[in-house]
């Protein structure tokens with residue numbers, strides 16, 4: 160078991176739309192042996208050929224809502240690449256994926272550096288203690304200077320880049336990739352008449368110096384200004400191994416794979432709130448801070464099977480409205496057919512239909528190990544954050560899924576007042592599954608809850624399901640609010656006195672103040688001399 164865990168790496172790519180995540184995913188698949196795919200569509204290249212059958216909404220928008228885990232074989236290593244949906248499908252699920260990985264690859268566009276979505280995702284990694292490898296992409300095109308990009312990482316997010324490779328030639332004039340430790344260079348050339356780069360060859364340091372003269376010296380000197388890779392500070396989130404490349408031309412991809420194998424941590428022991436015979440601290444998502452995670456007992460990878468649900472998917476099969484729970488295996492061997500215990504209810508959960516899903520074709524998975532992802536069907540009793548474990552041993556409870564900072568808010572009501580019962584039932588189910596956050600402002604009442612989301616897609620999914628699954632069409636009035644903060648009881652009067660804000664309670668009892676924008680929030684804090692705590696990410 161320990162060997163199976165040790166040869167696994169579970170990672171996600173964090174990036175802003177158009178940085179090249181799909182291109183990189185395809186390049187990674189090209190360099191490896193794609194073993195299996197859990198989830199659905201992955202990479203735009205596949206999209207034409209794969210009919211993702213999620214629902215008409217997905218087809219209409221031409222986006223992939225279903226998140227996927229692609230399993231790649233590289234040497235003796237199994238790399239689980241979990242998809243972080245971006246673009247219009249950016250949602251709370253995108254953040255949740257980061258609770259299921261052991262490391263992240265931060266993909267930057269050489270011309271754009273750190274962009275908003277990258278920053279939000281990075282913030283989640285930092286708070287969750289997920290170490291980050293950085294790849295600067297699109298070096299074949301004009302962009303910023305390499306040292307400028309390094310400065311940006313240090314200045315804006317306090318992350319020290321430690322280069323493994325360094326480009327010879329500035330962005331747009333990519334001559335080769337320097338191996339910082341060895342001094343040798345892989346060379347590339349523009350194909351005649353085309354924009355594409357071709358891999359040319361490999362030069363020893365003396366040859367590279369002769370051929371690239373000043374460009375080589377400049378690369379060596381620039382890389383020399385930064386510290387070398389340090390595993391401990393990387394794992395602690397203070398430094399980031401830095402690579403350069405061009406995913407479109409397959410440049411730098413092998414180096415990235417090697418770095419993932421060499422530096423990204425294998426699945427290890429995970430905090431188990433009921434571990435060591437304890438009853439388990441009762442913590443809400445908001446309180447599952449690094450402190451809770453750090454001080455909880457842990458469950459080793461060789462313990463019997465356990466895992467947690469990081470994503471729920473409903474209605475993937477239009478003929479059969481099922482619920483698929485995506486589970487990250489944390490310990491032990493998962494075997495299809497095993498009956499696990501659902502920690503929250505104490506009930507058995509049969510895994511007869513464990514899946515690897517690829518588009519329309521679903522393959523059953525026979526076994527899985529720590530770091531792997533399995534999709535469990537008929538999972539309507541499971542919710543995001545729930546733990547499953549092999550019966551016979553002590554109960555296992557992984558920390559609850561954090562509720563991430565929502566940035567979109569809408570007041571919901573049943574379009575048809577006679578459907579209020581179905582409406583309540585539907586809202587409760589969507590809330591339990593984590594499709595949207597459901598908040599109640601006492602002034603509005605619970606027949607008129609506020610739905611809160613990280614991305615507007617969550618509203619569309621909620622509306623679709625309310626109508627088609629719960630037969631309770633929902634009217635949504637978008638609210639002019641964009642920032643949420645945790646509000647302590649003593650701060651309530653101050654927040655209440657400020658026009659254009661709302662106070663609403665989340666299902667776990669946590670009170671949130673909702674504000675039009677950060678300026679309004681700041682002026683309130685200044686005026687009343689208070690400081691409201693942010694939620695995880697984004698805020």
Ligand code: GDP
Nearest residue numbers: 176177178179180181182297300405406407408
């Ligand atoms: P995503 O939105 O992050 O998935 O980005 P895509 O992979 O779809 O890439 C966005 C655009 O950038 C596409 O037109 C790609 O062909 C292009 N692209 C991706 N990687 C590179 C690269 O290394 N060099 C260049 N020149 N273009 C790239």
